[in-house]
Amino acid sequence: MIPLVDIRPWRTGSSTDSTATAREVDDALRTSGFMMLTGHGVSASLGDDIRSAARRFFALPHETKARYAAPVYGRGWVGQGRETNSFYGESTDNTPTDLKESYTIGRPLRTGNxxxxxxxxxxxxxxxxxPExxxxxxxxxxxxxxxxxxxxxICAAALNLPTDWFVTRSLASPHTFNINRYPPLTATGTPAPGQYRIAPHTDWGILTLLDRQPGYGGLEVQMADDTWVPAPYLDGALTINIGDLLARWTGDRWRSTRHRVLPPQDEAPDEDLVSLIMFCETDVDTVVTPIPGVGHAKYPPVRSADYLLERGSAATVA
Structure with a gap:
């Protein structure tokens, strides 16, 4: 299943405690690719305040929101029908679009390039x-x-690398902060066959940090035996998973796991959920190639920017 990891010992404990935390993270990412994270220190009330403000935006008329329209991977509002996250290589022109709308924010950084x-x-x-x-x-x-x-x-320590190994390759990295709204069944109508709030997919980059709400139409994760299970929910915990680039970097020692968000359900026709998602990357000019001695899979080198742009293009509905 999805392990629960408390990172407080890493931050406040002895070297023995830190080593134990790194081992827990390694076990979680090898067996599941996901973990539930506590001890993270990010305010739950801040997330609640963002949801309240975001709901005020999403409740605006379509023509008002359209003034802030953006493409997938852009900055601003991505309306329902603009994105399909079907598993890479499996989507077709007939793949239903995802039943969500998003507000997307990026990292405010200037690299000089x-x-x-x-x-x-x-x-x-x-x-x-x-304005809030x-x-x-x-x-x-x-x-x-x-x-x-x-x-x-922690990830570097889990692989017996210097603790700054990934950090030094990610100091000028972008991130994408999505506020995803999953409208209720009363707003979307009956989903098309094979349509989801977010279709089965893997994430693209390094780590995804998710603050989500529980619901009938919530997150499911695909296990190693290909069965789908509901992701556990613990109030105050974040859901963390790795993306394709980190899986490649570790030679598939760690799993980039398929997951999906179910469509709105008949049991809860008024269920309206908002998730806060941080897609975290490495520097865009970093060339990702399997770290020697870590995993078993062989991948050709790939530049982070090239991989992310290719995946973003594949998810965009014209």
Missing amino acids: QDIDREWFAENIWPAEV LQPLCERYAADMHALYLDLLR
């Missing part, structure tokens, strides 16, 4: 109708980025 900054660190767009959203999201994203760097240190 104009091409990189234009592509990966574009200015965020903030809705004038909900910007300071809430900026604080939350900063806290989650600090957590990401700590998780990278």
